[in-house]
Amino acid sequence: MIARWLLPLALPTPVTLAAASLLLFVSQFHLWSRFSSGSVFAPEFPRPVVLLFNWAFGAVLLLAVMQVAIDLASLVGWVVSRGGWSMPDAVRYAAGGVAAVLAAVGVAGAVRVPPVKDVSVTIPDLPPEFEGYRLLQLTxxxxxxxxxxxxxxAVVTRANAAGADAIVVTGDFIDGSVEMRRDDVVPLAGLRAPDGVYAVPGNHEYFFDYSAWMQRIRELGIAMLPNAHVGLRRGNAALVIAGVTDLSAHHVGQTAPDLERALTGAPAGAPVVLLDHQPRGARTAAARGVALQLSGHTHGGMIAGLARLLEPANAGFVSGAYRIGGMTLYVSNGTALWPGFALRLGRPSEITRFTLRRAPE
Structure with missing residues (x-):
């Protein structure tokens, strides 16, 4: 960025040096985060500083992408004019301005309290007693x-007002230790739904003290389902909500995801809703007969167009609904996202309310 965007500008040397220093400082956001907390995943600065870092870091990354386009255009102009053309400074200034504005819009979109998004899911053999059943997903x-x-x-207030029969949280509750987030997680104790609140861990819970976090989340009144299930009843009919641990668990010596174990003892013939933080195992779940899998992890790609780059690491599943055999997979864009890159452009955050419908005969 310094060599390709800043140095070609006709600026006084002191201004160039100051701008170069600022670009270098901003580019090391994650290093400063590590110094602040010991973890790149938990920038422990005051919130206005974290917001400012995300804006500046996002602007630098967006400007880098624009600079590639500027360089390509410069190359074409140089070839066509046989070396007699160069990119005007005005184009570079304009790119910097656009990057700054887009980053500001992206950060504002990332930190909002998301609206409730309604999704209807058709499930074959859904018992009539569960027709119209509503599940609310946070992730x-x-x-x-x-x-x-x-x-x-504010998220808890909106979730409770959505009138769901049950609330599920598909992982990545936190960034930080139990001590760091002691006050921030307290509002989650206010989540309320007639049939309960259920959850599974995400990969970020394993980056800190997993066991301590599992205990703390349970203390908040949230029922964790690590390779376990719960049966919800309406008369003689049942709906199973099952959960698995995260794929990253074995890296820290914790129990790996085990769908067979999660479904052991589940009522025969009951539709299964699976909570799995990452969507990569969806084809296995579909082959096992799961009716609906709810996942997160990808943040929807964060920026429109970026999803393509994330597909290979997520088995092709990044955002929205997918049909896999007889199963529906829904990958939420996320209620929030990692504070080390809090930017959303064209991939809005969401609180997702699912209405279950019986498939026509």
């Missing part, structure tokens, strides 16, 4: 210095 809350207790409280 990737990433409670942190960016997504604080006030933000969590």
């Amino acid at each position: 990737d809350l990433h409670l942190s210095r960016l997504f604080t207790a006030d933000w969590a409280r």
